[in-house]
Amino acid sequence: MIPFAHTCPYEIVAGDLYVLECPFCRAERVLLPLRRHELPLIRDGRKKLLVFPCCHASITLVDCDADYLLADRPVRR
Numbered sequence: 001m002i003p004f005a006h007t008c009p010y011e012i013v014a015g016d017l018y019v020l021e022c023p024f025c026r027a028e029r030v031l032l033p034l035r036r037h038e039l040p041l042i043r044d045g046r047k048k049l050l051v052f053p054c055c056h057a058s059i060t061l062v063d064c065d066a067d068y069l070l071a072d073r074p075v076r077r
């Protein structure tokens with residue numbers, strides 16, 4: 001079961017991934033350096049370092065589903 005505090009909701013727009021709000025600096029509609037085709041790899045267990053371009057905070061993605069990215073540490077306050 002995915003711990004809620006580790007989840008980060010995302011959306012896909014034209015193949016690009018966005019978060020509505022950066023969990024670290026609160027920037028809005030942040031384009032992530034992550035491609036849609038990488039999601040199945042993450043789901044299969046490949047860890048992926050994600051650096052937010054807005055504030056350079058980094059998390060390691062360990063899983064995802066259709067709505068959420070799952071980080072290795074809490075991303076919600």
Ligand SMILES: [Zn+2]
Binds near residue numbers: 023025027053
């Ligand atoms: Zn940020």
